[in-house]
Amino acid sequence: MISEKLEKALNDQINAEIYSAYLYLSMSAFTERAALKGTANWLYVQSREEMAHAIHMYQYVLDRGANPSFADIHAPLALFKGVEDVFEKVLEHEQKVTAGLNSIATLAMQESDHACYQFIMWYVNEQVEEESNDGDILSKLKMIDGDKGLLLNLDSVLGTRIYVNPFPTDSKLNGTAPALG
Numbered sequence: 554m555i556s557e558k559l560e561k562a563l564n565d566q567i568n569a570e571i572y573s574a575y576l577y578l579s580m581s582a583f584t585e586r587a588a589l590k591g592t593a594n595w596l597y598v599q600s601r602e603e604m605a606h607a608i609h610m611y612q613y614v615l616d617r618g619a620n621p622s623f624a625d626i627h628a629p630l631a632l633f634k635g636v637e638d639v640f641e642k643v644l645e646h647e648q649k650v651t652a653g654l655n656s657i658a659t660l661a662m663q664e665s666d667h668a669c670y671q672f673i674m675w676y677v678n679e680q681v682e683e684e685s686n687d688g689d690i691l692s693k694l695k696m697i698d699g700d701k702g703l704l705l706n707l708d709s710v711l712g713t714r715i716y717v718n719p720f721p722t723d724s725k726l727n728g729t730a731p732a733l734g
């Protein structure tokens with residue numbers, strides 16, 4: 554069993570992960586409509602990763618004998634000043650996500666829930682890579698400073714990103730889960 558406090562914190566985090574997926578899908582649509590299909594691809598792959606995070610956490614809540622709860626997902630931003638604004642908002646958003654994950658890790662530590670602590674630390678460490686990638690793209694966009702040729706080069710690079718299931722052994726995420734009922 555898991556404490557009610559941790560159950561609530563994990564459910565709030567599931568909601569935040571689904572919101573992340575929703576936000577990145579909205580950003581993907583914006584960049585695709587701006588003819589930056591590589592950037593749209595990168596954001597779409599990120600959106601899929603966020604949904605995988607949500608499902609992985611959802612399964613963890615169930616595995617700990619707790620209840621996944623479902624709340625409204627806020628409508629994401631849909632209009633941006635440009636691609637630099639998109640990545641400024643991605644980085645800002647990920648910093649908030651990191652803060653939420655750190656709070657869960659602190660709570661798990663206070664409650665001596667070692668399993669939950671270990672579970673959430675995967676995400677805390679993952680955020681280092683996420684914030685670093687987002688910051689890197691943002692720095693490049695600042696260097697590009699509106700040069701269309703350089704922007705298209707970066708767009709091509711972002712177009713090479715492919716989706717890799719972050720949890721290949723999770724049956725709900727690798728297509729091997731038995732049908733319900």
Ligand code: OFO
Binds near residue numbers: 603647650
């Ligand atoms: Fe789920 O890592 Fe970003 O939000």
